[in-house]
Amino acid sequence: MDTCTVPPDLFEAEHRALLAAQATYDSCSAAAPDRCHQALGRLLTAYERLLRETRRLVRRSDRAELEMTQLNHQLQELTRQLEYRATHDSLTGIFNRAAIIDLVNRHFVNQDLALIVLDIDHFKRVNDSFGHPVGDRVIVGVVDCLQRVVPATASIGRVGGEEFTVLLPGLSAEAAEQVAQAVRQAIEVHAFDLPDGSGITASFGVSWFPAGGRFDDAYNLADEALYQAKRNGRNQVARALGPTVILAAT
Numbered sequence: 001m002d003t004c005t006v007p008p009d010l011f012e013a014e015h016r017a018l019l020a021a022q023a024t025y026d027s028c029s030a031a032a033p034d035r036c037h038q039a040l041g042r043l044l045t046a047y048e049r050l051l052r053e054t055r056r057l058v059r060r061s062d063r064a065e066l067e068m069t070q071l072n073h074q075l076q077e078l079t080r081q082l083e084y085r086a087t088h089d090s091l092t093g094i095f096n097r098a099a100i101i102d103l104v105n106r107h108f109v110n111q112d113l114a115l116i117v118l119d120i121d122h123f124k125r126v127n128d129s130f131g132h133p134v135g136d137r138v139i140v141g142v143v144d145c146l147q148r149v150v151p152a153t154a155s156i157g158r159v160g161g162e163e164f165t166v167l168l169p170g171l172s173a174e175a176a177e178q179v180a181q182a183v184r185q186a187i188e189v190h191a192f193d194l195p196d197g198s199g200i201t202a203s204f205g206v207s208w209f210p211a212g213g214r215f216d217d218a219y220n221l222a223d224e225a226l227y228q229a230k231r232n233g234r235n236q237v238a239r240a241l242g243p244t245v246i247l248a249a250t
């Protein structure tokens with residue numbers, strides 16, 4: 001089927017009037033060329049030029065409108081890309097630190113929030129032993145584990161080099177701790193394919209803070225718990241209970 005549609009002629013009526021006038025002019029010309037006939041001839045020439053020029057201007061304006069629409073689409077796409085880059089981590093595609101801080105503070109306006117902070121154990125060893133690109137692959141692998149295990153309502157962010165935050169709206173501290181345990185186990189058994197065959201583990205801090213809090217409140221609590229998990233031997237989850245930290249059995 002022909003998908004090309006011919007645009008309607010804006011000046012169809014004028015075109016028909018021109019043809020009729022042309023026919024009258026032609027039928028009179030041979031018989032009696034008088035002043036009226038000459039005037040009609042001049043009018044026809046001027047009218048033809050007017051129609052031709054107007055059509056040209058309309059075509060030019062259509063092209064300009066098309067270009068403007070295309071530029072507008074490009075601008076929208078660039079805005080979307082800029083917005084994405086400003087809020088996402090380029091290596092993993094998850095939220096970056098600024099976006100996570102913003103999300104947490106917006107949740108806290110009217111919601112309680114459970115937060116997990118996790119940090120890859122002895123990550124410096126991975127970089128030092130196998131190089132930065134292998135370290136990057138490990139970071140991506142950890143994010144894969146997170147994305148497979150956390151609930152669909154969670155938001156995941158990279159808040160530091162090898163440190164991640166998971167927002168768990170609507171979850172209690174205990175439920176968030178279970179999610180952290182599930183992620184810990186997923187990382188522990190994940191095949192990171194390191195050259196020496198060794199595995200990767202991570203340590204976790206969990207906090208819960210009522211509505212009205214700020215990012216720093218929830219993050220500092222979870223970070224303190226994470227610190228305890230590291231001090232206690234790594235590859236484990238610790239939950240903050242206000243200022244008190246509970247180390248969970250692994």
Ligand SMILES: Nc1nc2c(ncn2[C@@H]2O[C@H](COP(=O)(O)OP(=O)(O)OP(=O)(O)O)[C@@H](O)[C@H]2O)c(=O)[nH]1
Nearest residue numbers: 119120121122123124125127132133135136161162
């Ligand atoms: N490959 C890679 N490494 C990074 C990136 N960002 C930070 N790092 C590295 O992460 C390592 C963090 O090391 P440390 O803070 O000493 O912690 P760690 O070795 O994980 O030890 P613990 O946290 O105490 O278990 C450093 O070697 C950084 O260079 C990154 O984007 N890619």
